[in-house]
Amino acid sequence: MPDAVALHAEPHGHGPAHAHHPAQKHHFQTLEQQAEAATLGMWLFLVTEVMFFGGLFTAYLLYRVWYPAAWSEGSQELNIVLGGTNTAVLIASSLTMALAVRAAQTGFRKSSITFLLLTMALGLTFLIIKFFEYREKYRLSHIPGPNFHFEGPHAGQVEIFFSLYFALTGLHAIHMLIGFGIMSVILWMSVKNRFSPQWYTPVEMAGLYWHFVDIVWIFLFPLLYLVDRAHNVA
């Protein structure tokens, strides 16, 4: 932050002998060390995220073992075309995110901004498709609660499937929204020319978050949309 440096240049005696990159904090010896600390911290946060989603995945696993028939029936109700499209959209957004980080690493600011915008556009596409899926569920009365309605022998158990469907995809969608917010900040910082091949840590950390959310969906898609489909076809 150039402004911040100018502000406290006097109080702690920035001189030729004390020159360093403006983004480097004084408790780090080098930018490399600072980046390593940031990466480790980001990963520790992602570990807590793994456990956060892990609780819901445990519930999913347990109820799947208990109610395999209901899981199959519930899975049939999900829209495989929309879910599959969203999987492709998210994987594409991970590609554009990785390319945005690469462009920042190599100092191609404009290309980095383009890829960040593409990532945000794909993220938004995902959320819009998700909205239409949720609306379809609402119209079919597949939202768990007093108005839940499902024709079949295991209606009560299918309601549990839909509870987990909404909990898992809902939590994931909230992460997408937060990711969109993070991308907006990174985009703004890129436009303000804050990054350089010497320092692009925020772009890389935002990328880690974005890819993590992609990984969650990589598991959600087969577990919710595809599981036990073949068993009902036969």
Added chain:
Amino acid sequence: MSGHISPKSTYYAIFGALMVLTGVTIAVAFVHLGSLNFPVALAIAITKATLVLLFFMHVKYSSRLVKMVVGMAFFFLLIMFGLTMTDYLSRGWFTGPYGTTSAGTQVTITRTPAPVQSESGH
């Protein structure tokens, strides 16, 4: 900063592999493999996640400390799954001195609460 810079071709190759695996997992879901459907779907998902972790998230080029932290996440996740399932899957294997409880048997959820079982030995 000395971060690893992957060639663009790596990212495109990983993207291609992820898309192909997505297609495979959809196709396989409609093939009746019996009890193998779930493990196959899970194996494909784990492969895809590993590709994203290693190449998009640069874990392959990260320090050993970061690699250990990433491994730790999945290690603890497996402990959570493992210990939970050893409990739930083994319920009903053994009968207690006062007769078995219904734990471990498949329970049907009904709209009205199920009648309380009267034969408790306590």
